[in-house]
Amino acid sequence: MPMIFAGPSLLVADINASRTFYQEILGQEVLADHGAHVAFAGGFSIWQADLATQVIYEGARQPPAALGQGNFELYFESETLEDDYARVGGLWKDIVHPVQTAPWGQRAFRLHDPDGHVVEVAEPLPVLVRRLLAQGLTIDEISARTSIPVEGVEAMRGR
Numbered sequence: 001m002p003m004i005f006a007g008p009s010l011l012v013a014d015i016n017a018s019r020t021f022y023q024e025i026l027g028q029e030v031l032a033d034h035g036a037h038v039a040f041a042g043g044f045s046i047w048q049a050d051l052a053t054q055v056i057y058e059g060a061r062q063p064p065a066a067l068g069q070g071n072f073e074l075y076f077e078s079e080t081l082e083d084d085y086a087r088v089g090g091l092w093k094d095i096v097h098p099v100q101t102a103p104w105g106q107r108a109f110r111l112h113d114p115d116g117h118v119v120e121v122a123e124p125l126p127v128l129v130r131r132l133l134a135q136g137l138t139i140d141e142i143s144a145r146t147s148i149p150v151e152g153v154e155a156m157r158g159r
Contacts, residue, residue: 011049017114068116077124126156
């Protein structure tokens with residue numbers, strides 16, 4: 001049987017602050033709470049860094065590197081991007097940038113979690129495709145702009 005990726009676990013300095021951020025600010029559902037490790041319905045988890053380090057590095061007390069170095073991004077999707085940006089912006093101040101449009105047309109905003117990890121919240125690709133169709137772009141133009149194959153654009157336009 002091949003290995004199967006089960007999801008990332010972010011090492012965090014304060015499990016309670018991080019749980020509050022992901023549960024209350026981003027609206028993520030907790031699947032399991034084991035105290036120092038919390039799993040979310042979206043397929044990721046958070047793990048208290050000092051305890052994780054002891055397990056991973058056989059007794060070491062400190063993580064070997066600083067947390068949240070801006071070299072990892074956790075990606076979420078929202079069909080109500082503007083509403084979520086307004087809600088999150090009213091609750092959380094460490095916003096990297098407001099809603100903006102990427103070169104391929106997808107709209108997103110980014111923020112930092114309590115440890116400095118980059119969190120992106122973007123419109124789902126089917127929403128992007130429908131928005132670009134509504135703006136008058138053809139399926140071929142959308143495919144060229146987004147790098148989504150024509151077949152994918154056609155499949156997404158009705159979702």
